[in-house]
Amino acid sequence: xxxxxxxxxxxxxxxxxxxxxxxxxxxxxxxxxxxxxxxxxxxxxxxxxxxxxxxxxxxxxxxxxxxxxxxxxxxxxxxxxxxxxxxxxxxxxxxxxxxxxxxxxxxxxxxxxxxxxxxxxxxxxxxxxxxxxxxxxxxxxxxxxxxxxxxxxxxxxxxxxxxxxxxxxxxxxxxxxxxxxxxxxxxxxxxxxxxxxxxxxxxxxxxxxxxxxxxxxxxxxxxxxxxxxxxxxxxxxxxxxxxxxxxxxxxxxxxxxxxxxxxxxxxxxxxxxxxxxxxxxxxxxxxxxxxxxxxxxxxxxxxxxxx
Numbered sequence: 021x022x023x024x025x026x027x028x029x030x031x032x033x034x035x036x037x038x039x040x041x042x043x044x045x046x047x048x049x050x051x052x053x054x055x056x057x058x059x060x061x062x063x064x065x066x067x068x069x070x071x072x073x074x075x076x077x078x079x080x081x082x083x084x085x086x087x088x089x090x091x092x093x094x095x096x097x098x099x100x101x102x103x104x105x106x107x108x109x110x111x112x113x114x115x116x117x118x119x120x121x122x123x124x125x126x127x128x129x130x131x132x133x134x135x136x137x138x139x140x141x142x143x144x145x146x147x148x149x150x151x152x153x154x155x156x157x158x159x160x161x162x163x164x165x166x167x168x169x170x171x172x173x174x175x176x177x178x179x180x181x182x183x184x185x186x187x188x189x190x191x192x193x194x195x196x197x198x199x200x201x202x203x204x205x206x207x208x209x210x211x212x213x214x215x216x217x218x219x220x221x222x223x224x225x226x227x228x229x230x231x232x233x234x235x236x237x238x239x240x241x242x243x244x245x246x247x248x249x250x251x252x253x254x255x256x257x258x259x260x261x262x263x264x265x266x267x268x269x270x271x272x273x274x275x276x277x278x279x280x281x282x283x284x285x286x287x288x289x290x291x292x293x294x295x296x297x298x299x300x301x302x303x304x305x306x307x308x309x310x311x312x313x314x315x316x317x318x319x320x321x322x323x324x325x326x327x
Contacts, residue, residue, distance in 0.1 A: 027061050028062075028064075028113035028115055029063075029065075029106075029111045029115070030052075030063065030116075031067075031102055031106055031114065031115070031117075033067075033098060033118065034119050035076075035095060036072045038079050040119055041067075042079060042083065044117070048065065050125050051123040051124065051125055051126070054129060055132070058129050059132065064088060064109070066089075066090060067088070068090045068096070068101045068105045069090065070096055070101050071095040090104060097227070097229055098223070098230075099232040100225045102116055102222065109214070112213065113132065113135070113211065114212050115131070115209075115212075116207065117209055117210075117255070118208045120208075127146070127253055130252065131253070135211075138248060142212060142215065143216055143246070143248070144211040144212065144249075145158055145202065145209060145210065145247070146158070146251070146253055146254060147251045147254035148206065148254065149257070151256060157191050157195075158249070159196075159202040159249055160203070160204060161186035161187060161203045162203040162204060162234065165282070167187070168282070168293055168296065172300025172301075173296075174303075176188070177191075199249065199250055201247060202248070203241055204234045204238075204247065205237070206233065207232065209255050216245055220239050227277055230270055230274045230277050231273070231280070234277075235284070238285060267316075271323065272323050272326065275301065275323050276326065278297060279297060279327065282294075301320050
């Protein structure tokens with residue numbers, strides 16, 4: 021790859037988030053214009069319209085004629101939809117963002133400059149903020165059997181030992197305050213060299229949504245692909261907009277994805293991990309019962325039935 025080539029392809033999935041997608045593309049256009057002026061690069065935007073029924077398709081056609089629109093006319097899911105978008109991309113860098121992710125004007129420029137500075141970095145995640153400006157955790161370490169046990173039983177949150185662990189879901193802002201290598205970063209913002217897609221084949225299509233980026237990063241790590249996190253620039257990520265901000269579906273799919281991940285990559289310990297995940301969900305169910313959070317208690321009750 022020519023290291024002076026800053027051309028990139030941006031892939032966005034759209035699914036029943038018309039107003040949010042509208043804002044995403046509006047912010048993106050400002051970032052693209054700034055990137056064109058600053059780096060004199062080419063940037064294409066590909067939107068995979070995943071069968072929305074809220075007028076998203078018509079809105080994108082009417083307001084954003086510069087977008088390359090792919091319309092499979094069905095909800096392919098996060099993994100398959102992004103793979104389709106990446107397969108149509110033509111430039112040396114690929115950026116995957118969710119439709120509820122809003123870039124700052126300088127995001128594309130700062131990301132590409134980071135790649136030029138860090139030639140050992142192949143996949144980049146950045147600092148995330150919620151819509152109200154609060155810090156949002158955006159990556160961590162792989163859910164190995166040991167990490168999964170610590171996570172499911174809440175041991176990775178204990179103050180006396182958490183600083184010595186490599187948690188799946190670190191929550192503390194201090195953890196995300198400086199550059200570091202991570203083992204996975206959140207799919208809301210995945211900036212990568214095109215070779216990552218070529219070498220790995222992209223997401224596992226067996227994932228519909230949630231945990232697919234973790235599994236993909238597992239395969240990257242096994243191939244020696246370096247995953248970096250940079251805190252010096254940020255994007256806003258509303259989180260769960262395509263689920264109408266309801267946590268029930270995402271929580272369920274995360275646990276199902278975790279089970280599939282272990283069945284796929286840790287077959288020899290799956291017999292142990294499955295009851296661990298079951299027990300962890302049972303403990304969460306009981307905790308929410310005791311604290312009066314009926315909604316989450318019911319959510320974990322339904323999850324337990326599926327394990």
